[in-house]
Amino acid sequence: MQYLSMIEMAKKTGIPTNTLLDYFYRYDIFFREYIIEGGIKKHPLSKIKIITAIHALTKNKNWIVEKNIVDVLMNQFPDQCPMADAQSGSQLINSTQKAGEPGNDVIAPAEALMPKTEDHLLDHFIKHSPIGIFQADLNGKLELANPELAWMLGYESTEQAIENIKNLNDDLFAEKEVSQDFFFQLFEAEEVHRYRAQIATQDGRTEEVLARARVIKNDKERYVGYYGFLINISDLKNAEDKLLKLNQQLQRISRVDGLTDIPNRRCFDEYLDREWKRMARNKQNLSIILCDIDFFKVYNDTYGHQAGDECLQKVAKAIESMARRPADLSARYGGEEFVVVLPETGIEDALTISENIRFKVATLKIPHENSKVRKYVSLSLGIASVVPDPTQVNGPEMLVGMADQALYRAKEGGRNRSASMQKR
Structure with a gap:
């Protein structure tokens, strides 16, 4: 059945929309949700409310078009709301039902639906x-x-x-x-x-x-x-859940590298800052490893950027697999560079992990025929380790700078190797 909206009713009856709406509001403020814009819905309460409103309209002798609106409204529920004589305000009740009878959906005279005393209200x-x-x-x-x-x-x-x-x-x-x-x-x-x-x-x-x-x-x-x-x-609650899920997705997008699916530079910077403060409180070692793919520009020129992306993805997964402890973090630092954060790790253990990463990438045997080091993709790695000083200004940046210097030494030493620096 096609239900009429308030605007359509106004057009059919000639009664202004605001006047029509105001009349319904007198009898049930919640009637609005059943009748405005979306039209009257088939809801047990809406049937009662519409009969109440119809009965009130038929008693207003100042409205010339009252019979017209009654006809329009009654047509909304022709099978449930037969009307004997709307103009005279006769009972709008199905002949098979009794007014006020429990379990009946619609179905009492309109007078009975209107509260008379405080108890009735x-x-x-x-x-x-x-x-x-x-x-x-x-x-x-x-x-x-x-x-x-x-x-x-x-x-x-x-x-x-x-x-x-x-x-x-x-x-x-x-x-x-x-x-x-x-x-x-x-x-x-x-x-x-x-x-x-x-x-x-x-x-x-x-x-x-x-x-x-x-x-x-x-x-x-x-x-x-x-x-x-x-x-x-x-x-x-559903809206809150959807919003929470969207926020989580946005958080993940903002902290995860889109290509390699490991933490990005922003996530690394935040994590290193937190771990620096934690290790400073605990007076324990904090180490990082900077990893750089040897002659990666040559690799891209030789095999194309799509192959270069696939190479980055494979190397990222290999590095991530070597950062095994819950507190370890591997991230993409930028371009062909990766970084690993190793809390509670001294220089010797960090060097061991660095070599494990280098060997892991070597076992992938990703062809790199124009590399000046070997025929497969290789890594140069720089390691830095320190016991953080809480009074140190720009401590995390200093640690990264140390790892960068160590990486430079590894490249100067012939690449495909690890080099380290330690501040005592």
Whole structure:
């Protein structure tokens, strides 16, 4: 069935949109979500609300076009809302149903739907509230539940919810431990605010909710039960999860080299700074290794940039495989250069790891026929080691500078080798 939007109704009836909207607002502020822009939806509450609005419209004798709008609105639910005499305000009720009969979706005279007293107003609020409302005794026996709570928990009616929920103290939330924690806080502090948790529906789904509850006392100030509210925030939680995932992806993109899939220069700089401070506190050695692929420009000129990218990827994985400890970090430093951070590692152990990296790359046997060192891709490596001084200005940059000097010595010494520097 094609439902009419508010704008379409205004066109068909000749009544200004704002006037039409204002009339609906008098009877249910939440009616807006069912009728504006997207059109009236097939929702149990929308059927009741529309009948209430229709009945009010038919009583306004100042509107010449009231019969026209009634016809338009009634056409939204022709199979569920037969009308005997809209102009006279007759009962809008299916002949097979009785007004106020439990379990009937639509279906009371419009007069019966409008609150007459404070009690009726409260009842109207509870029944039509868009949040779940409940009340229970100290043993968790559910005494009151509104339709929204029943729907949130997957029941077709409030009667079914009250009948099937045996102990709300244990069964309010999806996890029993969470329910116990919630009610422990409630009975300790007499009130719980903005408690986020998950409820489990009858069909096995979980919904994220925001819960609030307060104890009920008798005239002797003793607890006799509690009441509370549940607001479904699943859409908000889904949006938060998506945002968190996007942020994690952005964090990863900003800290991982796109070609080699290992940490990038930014990540290395941040990590080295943290480890410098940690090793300074612990008075332990901190070593780094700078690795450079020998004659890589010649390699690119010989085999092409695509082959050069593949070579970088293979070398990166080989270096990463040698930085085995949880605190070790291998990263792409830039171009054909890589770096390894080795906390709690002295110069001798760092030299051993450096040689292991060099041999690992050699075993790949990546052809490099125009290399002046050997027929395969090789590495030159510079090692620097120091016990960080917390008073040292630009300490991490100094350590990198030492490794760069050592790398220069390795290249001057004939390449395909390791060289080291140590500050005592």
